[in-house]
Amino acid sequence: MPTLIFEKQSYQRNPDETVLDCLLRHGVSVPHACRNGVCQSCLMRSTDSDPPAPAQHGLKDSLRQQRYFLACTCAPEGDFAATLSGPVLIQLPARVISVEKLTRRIARVRLNPEGAFDYRAGQFINLARGDCLTRPYSIASLPYTEDFLELHVARHEQGRMSRWIHDELQPGNELAVSTPLGECCYRPEHPEQPLLLVGTGCGLAPLYGVIRDALHHGHTGPIWLYHGSRDREGLYLVEELRGLAREHDTFNYVPCLDSPAAGEADFTARRAHEAALARHTDMKGWRVFLCGHPEMVNQTKMKTYLAGAALADIHADPFYLTAL
Amino acid sequence: MTQSLYEQLGGEPAVNAAVDIFYRKMLADNRVNRFFEGVDMDRQAGKQKAFLTMVFGGPANYTGKDMYEGHKHLIKMGLNDSHVDAVIENLGNTLKELGVKDELIAQVAALANSVRDDVLGRGH
Numbered sequence A: 001m002p003t004l005i006f007e008k009q010s011y012q013r014n015p016d017e018t019v020l021d022c023l024l025r026h027g028v029s030v031p032h033a034c035r036n037g038v039c040q041s042c043l044m045r046s047t048d049s050d051p052p053a054p055a056q057h058g059l060k061d062s063l064r065q066q067r068y069f070l071a072c073t074c075a076p077e078g079d080f081a082a083t084l085s086g087p088v089l090i091q092l093p094a095r096v097i098s099v100e101k102l103t104r105r106i107a108r109v110r111l112n113p114e115g116a117f118d119y120r121a122g123q124f125i126n127l128a129r130g131d132c133l134t135r136p137y138s139i140a141s142l143p144y145t146e147d148f149l150e151l152h153v154a155r156h157e158q159g160r161m162s163r164w165i166h167d168e169l170q171p172g173n174e175l176a177v178s179t180p181l182g183e184c185c186y187r188p189e190h191p192e193q194p195l196l197l198v199g200t201g202c203g204l205a206p207l208y209g210v211i212r213d214a215l216h217h218g219h220t221g222p223i224w225l226y227h228g229s230r231d232r233e234g235l236y237l238v239e240e241l242r243g244l245a246r247e248h249d250t251f252n253y254v255p256c257l258d259s260p261a262a263g264e265a266d267f268t269a270r271r272a273h274e275a276a277l278a279r280h281t282d283m284k285g286w287r288v289f290l291c292g293h294p295e296m297v298n299q300t301k302m303k304t305y306l307a308g309a310a311l312a313d314i315h316a317d318p319f320y321l322t323a324l
Numbered sequence B: 001m002t003q004s005l006y007e008q009l010g011g012e013p014a015v016n017a018a019v020d021i022f023y024r025k026m027l028a029d030n031r032v033n034r035f036f037e038g039v040d041m042d043r044q045a046g047k048q049k050a051f052l053t054m055v056f057g058g059p060a061n062y063t064g065k066d067m068y069e070g071h072k073h074l075i076k077m078g079l080n081d082s083h084v085d086a087v088i089e090n091l092g093n094t095l096k097e098l099g100v101k102d103e104l105i106a107q108v109a110a111l112a113n114s115v116r117d118d119v120l121g122r123g124h
Helices: A019-025 A061-065 A160-167 A201-216 A238-247 A272-279 A294-306 B005-009 B011-028 B041-055 B064-076 B081-097 B102-113
Strands: A003-006 A009-012 A043-046 A068-070 A080-084 A092-101 A106-113 A124-128 A134-138 A149-154 A174-177 A195-200 A223-229 A251-257 A287-292 A314-318
Touching: A003 A019, A092 A160, A106 A160, A106 A174, A124 A149, A134 A149, A134 A201, A149 A160, A149 A201, A195 A201, A195 A272, A195 A294, A201 A223, A201 A238, A201 A287, A223 A272, A238 A251, A251 A272, A272 A294, A287 A294, A294 A314, A294 B011, A294 B041, B005 B011, B005 B102, B011 B041, B011 B081, B041 B102, B081 B102
Parallel strands: A003 A080, A195 A223, A195 A287, A223 A251, A287 A314
Antiparallel strands: A003 A009, A043 A068, A043 A080, A092 A106, A092 A174, A106 A149, A124 A134, A124 A174
16 A cells, blocks of 8 residues: 655555545645645645646746646656645635625625735636635626725525625635636737636626726627626626626626526526537637536537637636545 | 758648647547537647647657556447547648648648557557
């Protein structure tokens, strides 16, 4: 059985077991969330050898060279030594300005990080509670016009963090936020490029930032947003987005419901990605942003690519729920 | 000075242009797309780039053993000569779409064909 050395303690690791699973099995508490190599909250550094390549997928080159890796996707062949990453995961204290229910399921949280906090619209942060419970959330605000950090939190019945945010978080409370991460961002150098954005539930958060960033930069190409949910509780900022669509001829907003009830006739009765793929059959030259349900994101990534979008132009941000 | 095949094809920018078209053809091709089910697309595109660099005659780090190791799980899924033929056909059509001359396409196809036995595990 291979040995895992973590912070100078050794643990027996089952063959094929990831570093994260091994530590959790031994009762070692380490930050983690998505368990799918996406959120980067389980970032660690190897102290003796190069980590396996899949465990470094998605990391910046500079981090890769310093042997950083993601514990949740790291299953090395033999013995392995690791340490918590330290200074790269800078945690800034952030005070809660407001917690507002936009629907019964979605809360809007506004935070005021201490000191300078640079980010780009569409990036995400890892949000940590005092007891180190950590979850990734996308940023919905704009860095240059809004002096708060806005997150959208969907309440999940099994979600420790989201239930706590919905039920207990108060203005004035202090949390910690990580350095912003992710590349789900607008590129001002291609103002004429058509943009397709598909989000489910609070997958709208980064898209709301990206759209307003694009409009702010005077984007001239068409922008199509498809926001979907199984019911009305997952669709939010509807009036704001309708207003934005009235103000900007290039911006098209298509709110979708799986099965609209009577009196919800102004919603498209279709899943958001299906409505998008049905209307836009030639995606050559488009830039695509997909956020939310992992199955929707991965399926739509494949379909928009097959419809002609270049892989490098597809930003996929699957929101994995963290098991208890 | 005669240019190498890789230079004549246009080097790395040409590989990048080809990867997008080639991988799309592979995913849309019912003869081979089941081998790509559940595979991370970005990671797979990275592998396609390494493969295309090799068959373009470029600086490649693939060895016969790598080709074997990378495909042996697919042999269990039924990978055979007909699938290698499909790959070479998609490769040829990709290059045609990019306006590459037939004579160069033939050279690329020959390079792709040269790893057929490694891919299919013959001699390993």
